Amino acid sequence: MKALTFILLLLLATCSTGGMRCASPSAEGLELPAYDASEDIVVHLGYTASYNHTTLIPDWVAWELTAEEAGGMNDGQYSFSRDPEVKFPKASREDYANSGWDKGHMAPRADMKWSCQALEESYYFTNICPQNHEMNSQAWRKIEELTRRLALRYGSVYVVCGPVVGTGRYGTIGKAGVQVPDAFFKALAVNTPDGYRTVGFLVENSRQDGSPRRYAMTVDSVESVTGRNLFPSLPEVSEASFDWNDWK
DNA sequence: CGGCCCTAATTT
């Protein structure tokens, strides 16, 4: 235990004195939600995910977005592909083709432009869910853009998001049977002198074009929908309220 | 207008 603490302190010291930021996922893992041993946790350079082999989509995807990363410069077109870190991945391009549903990124492509590897890994199906096109390109995108602005403002944002399968009323797509979620959740946390500040979002997987405020709620509310403890590692974190003035 | 979210058709 002592050795582990020492290593963590060393990592922290290295990051802060070197004038550079750790690559996401953060060395501290503060963005990670609570999870148990039955989950298939996949760690990539830019994000950590829990891949669900029944729904064929992630249960959650988490990453830290720093100000430096939010202004990333790499670009290029990558193709959606199966994740080499996942054993027996089933979802494929064919399942989504002509389904009417977008191949929606959980960790956004635009958050991964700080590294070619991170960018490529964002196209793994581990990070992809069927999303309504209007929702993905409008309401969800606005929340993603807001998150990048927050990273620039606060220096770093912890992000966790994923599908809410709910009743599964949209069924599945493709031969593999990829689950179409009822909705999507996203939770953000930033560090402030007064402790960690959080906000959550919940967006139905239907035509949604509103501004982020319309979908905002407390992280406690998001947890009551997902049934999962979010940001369990953050000390002095407030999840029972939020002030939209801090987030707009 | 560029950036971002993509799709579908075509070529290899």
Next chain:
DNA sequence: AAATTAGGGCCG
């Protein structure tokens, strides 16, 4: 099966 090309709508 994958890479290339062309195209579309919204936002700041």
